[in-house]
Amino acid sequence: MSSTVGSLTRQTTPGADTGPIAVAYAPSKTFLNPVTVQYAKELRDTNILINAGCPGFCATDLNGFRGVRTPQQGAAIAIRLATLPDDGPTGGFFDDAGVVPW
Numbered sequence: 331m332s333s334t335v336g337s338l339t340r341q342t343t344p345g346a347d348t349g350p351i352a353v354a355y356a357p358s359k360t361f362l363n364p365v366t367v368q369y370a371k372e373l374r375d376t377n378i379l380i381n382a383g384c385p386g387f388c389a390t391d392l393n394g395f396r397g398v399r400t401p402q403q404g405a406a407i408a409i410r411l412a413t414l415p416d417d418g419p420t421g422g423f424f425d426d427a428g429v430v431p432w
């Protein structure tokens with residue numbers, strides 16, 4: 331699982347709301363995104379699809395339950411990506427709205 335705060339495109343878009351500055355969290359997600367691409371490339375000749383998904387700002391222990399989404403809502407992207415058909419996308423970054431720019 332990644333996060334849209336890891337999107338360099340969104341982080342560098344003037345006026346884009348990317349949430350509070352998180353010294354460790356955002357860079358860890360930014361790093362995860364190219365790792366996703368590398369695994370997808372490595373496994374491209376297999377039937378394994380590798381994608382990153384963003385669950386959104388979910389109310390969990392991590393944020394003191396301040397999130398605006400339930401854990402169930404956040405889990406929807408993980409379920410969608412885990413149940414992709416064999417010819418589904420690989421090496422992508424997705425949230426509930428679709429493709430997230432890297």
